[in-house]
Amino acid sequence: xxxxxxxxxxxxxxxxxxxxxxxxxxxxxxxxxxxxxxxxxxxxxxxxxxxxxxxxxxxxxxxxxxxxxxxxxxxxxxxxxxxxxxxxxxxxxxxxxxxxxxxxxxxxxxxxxxxxxxxxxxxxxxxxxxxxxxxxxxxxxxxxxxxxxxxxxxxxxxxxxxxxxxxxxxxxxxxxxxxxxxxxxxxxxxxxx
DNA sequence: ATAGAGATTGCCT
DNA sequence: GGCAATCTCTATA
Numbered sequence: 001x002x003x004x005x006x007x008x009x010x011x012x013x014x015x016x017x018x019x020x021x022x023x024x025x026x027x028x029x030x031x032x033x034x035x036x037x038x039x040x041x042x043x044x045x046x047x048x049x050x051x052x053x054x055x056x057x058x059x060x061x062x063x064x065x066x067x068x069x070x071x072x073x074x075x076x077x078x079x080x081x082x083x084x085x086x087x088x089x090x091x092x093x094x095x096x097x098x099x100x101x102x103x104x105x106x107x108x109x110x111x112x113x114x115x116x117x118x119x120x121x122x123x124x125x126x127x128x129x130x131x132x133x134x135x136x137x138x139x140x141x142x143x144x145x146x147x148x149x150x151x152x153x154x155x156x157x158x159x160x161x162x163x164x165x166x167x168x169x170x171x172x173x174x175x176x177x178x179x180x181x182x183x184x185x186x187x188x189x190x191x192x193x
Numbered sequence: 194a195t196a197g198a199g200a201t202t203g204c205c206t
Numbered sequence: 207g208g209c210a211a212t213c214t215c216t217a218t219a
Contacts (some may be wrong), residue, residue, distance in 0.1 A: 006204055006206060042200070059213090059215075060215095077211070098200085125201070127202060139199050170200080171200055
């Protein structure tokens with residue numbers, strides 16, 4: 001039995017495998033673009049901390065959709081957080097983008113993050129980068145591979161493993177021991193080096 | 194129906 | 207360092 005080929009083969013693996021592969025890639029949003037410097041993997045049935053763990057809901061249906069699509073959810077009822085759907089379709093896996101380094105701090109980004117004091121506070125957190133790049137709930141479910149999407153992903157070459165740090169995830173209580181947070185060693189935009 | 198936790202952030206003391 | 211803001215989902219009645 002062959003299953004349908006993924007439209008984006010390099011993302012068609014377990015989130016914990018795909019996550020480090022996304023480091024160094026460019027995320028484009030309405031306000032500008034940023035280089036991904038920190039991510040976290042969320043699995044499905046193997047990961048109690050994942051939104052996909054308990055099956056499809058109105059909020060999480062995108063996670064069970066095609067690989068390479070954007071999953072945006074509202075965190076604490078306030079902040080948008082952006083994820084890349086990975087893994088075989090219908091499994092409910094995704095990679096949370098936790099921090100980006102802006103390629104250029106555009107006027108739109110500055111306006112969206114006008115209260116920051118330190119430069120890195122523009123986008124060194126999952127809610128912050130969404131606000132900076134202009135990613136909102138309404139972008140949930142769009143195809144990151146399409147060139148004309150409001151939010152899209154430009155895959156870069158895989159980084160040297162020596163540049164990547166793997167450690168535990170932040171802000172969760174379940175499955176907190178899994179080393180599924182990945183960031184670029186020495187990058188100042190990482191939220192918690 | 195109601196209560197409580199949650200992949201966060203920013204302002205307060 | 208503490209805590210409010212405020213949406214979604216789950217558990218309990």
